[in-house]
Amino acid sequence: MALSAEQETMIWKTLNDTRGKIEPSEYKNYIFGIMFYKFLSEKAEGWVKENAGNQTWAELWEQDAVRASDFMKRSLGYVIQPSDLFSAWQSAISEDKFNVLMMSDSLSRFNKNLYGDAKEDFAGTFDDMDLTSTRLGNNAQMRTATMIDMINLMSKIETEDNTDVLGDLYEYLIGMFAANSGAKAGEFYTPHQVSDIMAQLLTSGRENKEQYSLYDPAMGSGSLLLTTASHMQRAGVRGAIKYYGQELITTLSFLKVREIVIDAIPKDLKLAMAAGIGIFIAFVGLQGGGLVVASKTSLVEIGSLAVPTTWLTIFGIFVIAILMAKKVPGSIFIGLVSTALLGLITGLIKMPANIISLAPSMKPTFGVGISYLPSVMDPQMWAVVLIFLLVAFFDTAGTLIGLAQQAGIIKDNKMPRIGQALMADSVSMLAGSVMGTTPTAAYVESSAGIAIGGKTGLTSLTVSILFVFSMFFSPLLTVVTNQVTAPALIVVGVLMASSLREIDWGKFEIAMPAFLTIVGMPLTYNISYGIAFGFLTYPILMFAAGRRKEVNYIMWILLFVFVLLLYVLNIVPKS
Structure with missing residues (x-):
């Protein structure tokens, strides 16, 4: 996996610090939302660097905000203004100027500035991130502190082009939820004890195979699939285990x-x-x-x-x-x-x-x-x-x-x-x-x-x-x-x-x-x-x-x- 042991430890620590207030299913909405916004933000900054010469995004925006917005919108399908960039959040945090309202406004402006196919692809992407939820804290100050912890966590995870960081993050969280959480996690994951028994039955006599295929007709037993993988000798080798789900029609639906x-x-x-x-x-x-x-x-x-x-x-x-x-x-x-x-x-x-x-x-x-x-x-x-x-x-x-x-x-x-x-x-x-x-x-x-x-x-x-x-x-x-x-x-x-x-x-x-x-x-x-x-x-x-x-x-x-x-x-x- 692209995630290092240190990153995994940080992710789980942040979850444990907040899980008394946030359900695991809600926690992943915030984590994935912030990670994806960071990815889009860094992509926008990289695009500016390639196309704007020596000028920064802030300089272009200050010269002509409308033209700059149209320039990015037509190329990327979305616009993130300089003050809404993920790096701007980081700067505001370091200067003790960040608050949850700033984050809410940034996401709102992102949704309003979608263009073309991106409007269909990204519309409502961040709707599951309820920044007014009392689970994040009883007041704006507490909610701000929770979001700062998550942003700082995501700041330490690099979104490299050649790795599926979101996929690795999702796989890690499912594995940890299944192995460590109680009844609440069991509401949306196969209980770990059941998964482990089934996994051992599935892998018995096949632990040393070079490649292994897992078929899940429900496409929903995440913990079962991952627990099965843990019993394979080559589980850590990317591509050694292939996952399949449903029959052909269902697979076509899954792939959209x-x-x-x-x-x-x-x-x-x-x-x-x-x-x-x-x-x-x-x-x-x-x-x-x-x-x-x-x-x-x-x-x-x-x-x-x-x-x-x-x-x-x-x-x-x-x-x-x-x-x-x-x-x-x-x-x-x-x-x-x-x-x-x-x-x-x-x-x-x-x-x-x-x-x-x-x-x-x-x-x-x-x-x-x-x-x-x-x-x-x-x-x-x-x-x-x-x-x-x-x-x-x-x-x-x-x-x-x-x-x-x-x-x-x-x-x-x-x-x-x-x-x-x-x-x-x-x-x-x-x-x-x-x-x-x-x-x-x-x-x-x-x-x-x-x-x-x-x-x-x-x-x-x-x-x-x-x-x-x-x-x-x-x-x-x-x-x-x-x-x-x-x-x-x-x-x-x-x-x-x-x-x-x-x-x-x-x-x-x-x-x-x-x-x-x-x-x-x-x-x-x-x-x-x-x-x-x-x-x-x-x-x-x-x-x-x-x-x-x-x-x-x-x-x-x-x-x-x-x-x-x-x-x-x-x-x-x-x-």
């Missing part, structure tokens, strides 16, 4: 690959994806409700009105539509219940034989997929894994964009907390595969919940708890037929299609990819294909229109990804 891709998608294509998904689920509803059926001559045609269950769908559509027009809360839910009750009363839906039933056993499917993992090493399976990865990747991306657009939470073409949403999606997909179910990814049917106001995490938690209870009432699910759910899907499709009005139809280079995305989803019965049509045409038409600089390089990469996807899915099987 999916987040980067989603952020790179142009606004008009995101709107088109939302509208396309809306039309797609409306088509699914029309088909499930019997209003649209397959035809040998024209692919689809109107369903038979002589079929009684089709009238259940029509009844449900009018009930929900009328209630929506009257702005009645819970319109869709009321429509679902009304349609189901009408079906039971008329005998079109059979009464369930039982109301309560034991949850079905998972024994036939639980863990079966794990036993076939060795098959993935077969080169012929690589293409299969890649295709499933790409399909799941873009199906989820399209669904999340459509749902977020419907919920109205996309701001400035960005989806807030998309990283957490993607991680939840990928973890649930991994869990589902272990359980033996089809992929438990984000589903377009969630739009029905959004339509009646379910837009927060509390909604998801409530639904998940109710799902647990619903396992014991599974016979009741037989009354929720396709004709009952179809009206909800059709109405939600109408709501999602409203994003069509925001697409820039006046520019053909945008209108064409958007249109192909929209019609591609229902006509191919596949969200990924609809996205492919749009992504294949957008970069090319923007280039032809002389707007190539507006196309993110990721869109060009995705063009080739979708060419590969379509080739493997459509040409390879036939050849």
Whole structure:
């Protein structure tokens, strides 16, 4: 590790001096925050030294603060004025002029002076550092003293370019928390005793291996991973131990690959994806409700009105539509219940034989997929894994964009907390595969919940708890037929299609990819294909229109990804 024994001792001493007031989880927020600010500050000073000749940053700022600020902002993406530099904090401390308000103002000014991509990257970085917390001290003077101790500590740790100091610091703190703290640290780390037993089981007979790989499906058992490392003979050799977590989709979320891709998608294509998904689920509803059926001559045609269950769908559509027009809360839910009750009363839906039933056993499917993992090493399976990865990747991306657009939470073409949403999606997909179910990814049917106001995490938690209870009432699910759910899907499709009005139809280079995305989803019965049509045409038409600089390089990469996807899915099987 880059941290010396002396630095480790200093870090732990400072923690012990303050841990009576600060929880370990909070302590790391301050330590990492100060360390990162120091890194950014030193980077800014180094940049000034390289680009300002013989002038200091203070001199440039004094001559023309606005010009100097713009100069740094456009180059680094952020501005730290001379009095806010980490070195300025150190000088103020040595002159007994430092106070916690000075630090608070510096961080506040940093947040206000972010520019370009840095605004997304650094916004809120220091929000976890609550400088008004009484845990730092009962008054400003005591809080100042605590911050001075931490700043002095970080002053003695060098942020070298060729070492991962933050990573080493994090690794050290986790190890110390796990080994030395009590129940409070155990709230967010695997208890050390449990970790040690598991670590010894994992490493038994392998202690002397040159390289060792650790796989953690939860990506959260930090103390377990590090305790395991402590039992290896080459634990101190960097690179000797490699850590892996989750399956491929989850790893991509952890590395923010999916987040980067989603952020790179142009606004008009995101709107088109939302509208396309809306039309797609409306088509699914029309088909499930019997209003649209397959035809040998024209692919689809109107369903038979002589079929009684089709009238259940029509009844449900009018009930929900009328209630929506009257702005009645819970319109869709009321429509679902009304349609189901009408079906039971008329005998079109059979009464369930039982109301309560034991949850079905998972024994036939639980863990079966794990036993076939060795098959993935077969080169012929690589293409299969890649295709499933790409399909799941873009199906989820399209669904999340459509749902977020419907919920109205996309701001400035960005989806807030998309990283957490993607991680939840990928973890649930991994869990589902272990359980033996089809992929438990984000589903377009969630739009029905959004339509009646379910837009927060509390909604998801409530639904998940109710799902647990619903396992014991599974016979009741037989009354929720396709004709009952179809009206909800059709109405939600109408709501999602409203994003069509925001697409820039006046520019053909945008209108064409958007249109192909929209019609591609229902006509191919596949969200990924609809996205492919749009992504294949957008970069090319923007280039032809002389707007190539507006196309993110990721869109060009995705063009080739979708060419590969379509080739493997459509040409390879036939050849």
